[in-house]
Amino acid sequence: MSTTTDSIEALAQREYKYGFVTDIEQEFAPPGLNEDIIRFISAKKNEPDWLLEWRLKAYRHWKKLYERGLEPKWAFLPYGYGPIDYQAISYFAAPKQRPQSLDEVDPELLRTYERLGIPLEEQKWLAGVAVDAVFDSVSVATTFQKELEKHGVIFCSFSEAVQKHPELVQKYLGSVVPHSDNFFAALNSAVFSDGSFVYVPKGVRCPMELSTYFRINAAQTGQFERTLIIADEGSYVSYMEGCTAPMRDENQLHAAVVELIALDDATIKYSTIQNWYPGDEEGRGGIYNFVTKRGKCLGRNSHISWTQVETGSAITWKYPSCILQGENSVGEFYSVALTNLKQQADTGTKMIHIGKNTKSTIVSKGISAGRGQNTYRGMVKIMKSAENARNYTQCDSLLIGDKCGAHTFPYIEVKNRTARMEHEASTSKIGEDQMFYCRQRGIGMEDAISLIVSGFCKEVFRELPMEFAVEAQKLLSVSLEGSVG
């Protein structure tokens, strides 16, 4: 009937420009999951006994859940997904050559990151961003470490932290997301490979943005990274992560765990741009992104802020959350989730108010195009001890075309009468009227959609660090490319 709807519906293939594979010699663990594999991973990383024991405990827990068929099924995924064969996955893949410093990194790897827009040579970066590059199961390079050391900031791969700062790792690992937290967290705790570790000492404002760039390269592997960030009293750190993977017809599993700890008066800003391969328009291939992210505002006046822009993955299952334990602590969640093609996302947050005068803000923007299915799932829980807790939730959905879906499942649990809660929600279709208004002013359809969508996401984008905000805007336009004829 109307040409706008027709052409919006013609949600064609978009180009996924990060879909290449790097040809590099890698070593793999044989496929399969058992105690030997875990011992193998732990030995590869030369880990202390306590960590191996911790992994094994997690593995045994996971095995129990697995045998009882307790893989979580509650996410709203109307297209479903194939059973994951955990024995067919290789749990460890690493480039054979292990560089000792940045100068020794395999040029092929450097070229890979260059193509991804992440040059690892320090001089090519805007001063002000340090990068940890994780390639399949290992960190291949971390930039600006020396510069950061001057301020006492530790920024390194998780494996390096285990060797150099075992006391910090042992104290905080699993303190926010215990190994028994959920099915995928248990799996991660058993087999996690690499990830980033950050410690910002008392009173230090981290002088640059820290970032980790995750890349899945090898086939038939999964990526199970573990990130741990500790902000000591009165410190501040802003951390960002990005992710991509090659195009393949098989699905690959990514099950990460991120733990944040903010002590008294500390602030952690954590930003994600997730652009894993989303699969094709028929839903073939793509990453299963099953991630547990949680921050604990342990100290008084501590502050944790999650900002995420999720455009990739075949399935996203992710709820970056805050435990607001310290008095006057603040938790924030700003999210843009876009599902195009046949992508499915079930994402949101949990805000657990424990301390007095704790505050949380949730702003979620879901965009559905193509046959994408987008679900917001959020929980706000006010415990009895949380006097004068406040929450503000805003949850908006935007539909492009008429074959996609938007769904909202908010849960609110209040055990203290002094709580103040606000919840606003809206669902709108990208208006034919808005489109026509733009076009009547000379703006073409794709530009008009991208303009309207960026307006819709503005409240979230302004929370991102500057470099990322520009990136996010571009990514959103690219992800919507082909969404008009």
Next chain:
Amino acid sequence: MLEIKNLHVSVEGKKILKGFNLKVDAGEVHSIMGPNGSGKSTLASVLAGRDGYEVTEGQILYRGRDLFEMDPEERACEGVFMAFQYPVEIPGVGSIQFLTAALNAIRKHRGEEEFDAFEALKLFKDKLKQLQMSDEMLHRSVNEGFSGGEKKKNEIFQMAVLEPSLAVLDETDSGLDIDALRIVADGVNALRGPERAMLVITHYQRLLNYVVPDYVHVLVDGRIVRSGGMELALRLEEHGYSWAGERDPAGVAAARL
């Protein structure tokens, strides 16, 4: 500039325009007056290229080109501007961002160099000054939370920036108080020029006291039933539309063909 020949248009199967004819030359201001449901807004929508209007017969030539061959954005880039009766809100999209995108799309189409943010902002401020409008609306999202009057002023402002060849004003006077009406009318008058044609679509004669047209056409039931000068508008005000429809049926007086 614009030639509409025997135009028949249906909306959802219902015939709205039934043999509409009009010729507009550069430098002229034509007013189309008519009662509710006569087809005024349909005419504006068809000129701008809105979806949902089926042209069953007839032709529109714009500068000698078939208008129906062009997408809405191409028409806009070729100089067709419509001031909307109900301008839409675009939340989160800044007015500056929006208008810069529009301006540059048109400049690019014409093969002109695009404006950078500073050049664009300077142009916007100059135009607002000329129109005696406040630049406060530049710092808000497009039409978001604007009053009816502000929205209409914003349309005139956009017209001033985009400098169209053919401006179609769709009931721009509706819902305006007398002060807003005067500002809007002054804006329209300031944009009159030998290179520009205007089509002022209105229900009431009120606006025409301020924007005096060269020609007035009366649209009843999908056809032009009378054409004349300003005196026609005044007689309409006095006698009502039924008078115009009765005395001169079948659109014989249709325009100056």
